[in-house]
Amino acid sequence: MQIDVPLINEVQIGPRLNAAIEHNRRGEFALLLSLLSADARDMAQFQFQKELSTDEKLQKQFDLPPKQCLIADLSAKDIVVDNSAVFSEQGKTAFQLQQALRPEALVIRGNESMAMTEALSNCDLTTRLRQRGQLQSPAMQPMHFAEQLAIQRHLVSVLATA
Known part of the structure; x- marks a missing residue:
């Protein structure tokens, strides 16, 4: 049994199966069924472009607009x-x-x-x-140890008189 018109993918098999049933051609019907894959993912309508991500594939398949910025x-x-x-x-x-x-x-x-x-x-x-970086922190100048001691002595004298 040979098919007169070559089949490219599974989408073309549907009308051919209908014609085989209508004209009672059991051999062609059996041959066409044997050409189908057992796994539905092998069929042409489920083949996507391999380089796209899943989101891009679905967006392209369903003609969705770009994602809204959140x-x-x-x-x-x-x-x-x-x-x-x-x-x-x-x-x-x-x-x-x-x-x-x-x-x-x-x-x-x-x-x-x-x-x-x-x-x-x-x-x-x-x-x-x-x-937010709109106001600069005041810059701290490092003080020498002797200056710090002098300021502390001055503060002690101020607190002692108070």
């Missing part, structure tokens, strides 16, 4: 996407279109973790600025 870093030099002006000027539909084209991050904050952000919110302004 956290935008305000301290970075990149411009943070802000679609609020589109919403206020053009309305809800234009905002949804802009959000689909250039999605905003779900959370916008600096480069600190959430725990550090909570801790810094309880600190004074000087500590927050110093942590």
